[in-house]
Amino acid sequence: MILNKENTLIGFIGAGVMGKSMAANLLKSGFQVMVNTRTKAKADPLIEMGARWEDTVAGLAAQCTVIITIVGYPRDVEEIYLGQGGIIENAKAGTYLIDMTTSTPTLAQRIYEAAKSKGMMAMDAPVSGGDIGARDATLTIMVGGEQGDFDAVEPVLRVLGKNIILQGKAGAGQHTKMCNQIAIAANMVGVCEAMIYAKKAGLDPHSVLKSIGAGAAGSWSLNNLAPRIIDNNYEPGFYIKHFIKDMGIALEAAKEMGLSTPGLELTKSLYDQLAAEGEENCGTQALYKYYDR
Incomplete structure (x- = not known):
């Protein structure tokens, strides 16, 4: 039916x-x-x-x-x-x-x-x-x-x-979502490091986004979350606490498959630090705060 x-x-x-x-x-x-x-x-x-x-x-x-x-x-x-x-x-x-x-x-x-x-x-x-x-x-x-x-x-x-x-x-949807979260994890580090680099270099972040968002660096996270970073908007489109949960699931599944994922491990460690500092209910773009200290 x-x-x-x-x-x-x-x-x-x-x-x-x-x-x-x-x-x-x-x-x-x-x-x-x-x-x-x-x-x-x-x-x-x-x-x-x-x-x-x-x-x-x-x-x-x-x-x-x-x-x-x-x-x-x-x-x-x-x-x-x-x-x-x-x-x-x-x-x-x-x-x-x-x-x-x-x-x-x-x-x-x-x-x-x-x-x-x-x-x-x-x-x-x-x-x-x-x-x-x-x-x-x-x-x-x-x-x-x-x-x-x-x-x-x-x-x-x-x-x-x-x-x-x-x-x-059954289970294939969740495995695919882990692939998605692994890709996003490393990408969020890149987005935040790019935006803090732009700030330290004295660039206009809006202008930088117009250039790199349309080029090879373009991604959903860059084009949707970097503007929130620029506006100091850390409201959750997706909670840090839930992203940490997802990365933990992916790390456990990778371990069971005998797979090393150092990029994922690094990203989770950074988010774990933010959560320990009381940022767990912010959006994932709040990773920028780790760099902007």
């Missing part, structure tokens, strides 16, 4: 920096949405848009055709899906489960197997694009799961993003 707006009730768990915009886009597109968050106040704008509130994960799971989650940490994912009163214990057979949290490949595989044993279809589908991509529905979505399940939920995913690719079996 291909899902559409008439036959689908989407349960959405998580209304953080990205989740709130993603759920809003589903509502704007005409999907019926039921929401649950740990702090109901975060869901109030969605309820005002027409979302239905459900007090418990179990209650939401029992009613919805599709359940999307985007929460903080793997421990939250495990509790929501596999814990007592969780999704798999309470959802109906035939329900599609889509975890869009950046989590571990092994947990994604466990959820897939647990769901399959109950007649449910689970996919890991982490995203990239930050608050801007979530707001503009231009997210990159990296999916692990079965082809038929992916085909069924693709109309839902198309409301949230533009670059949507099935990468392989």
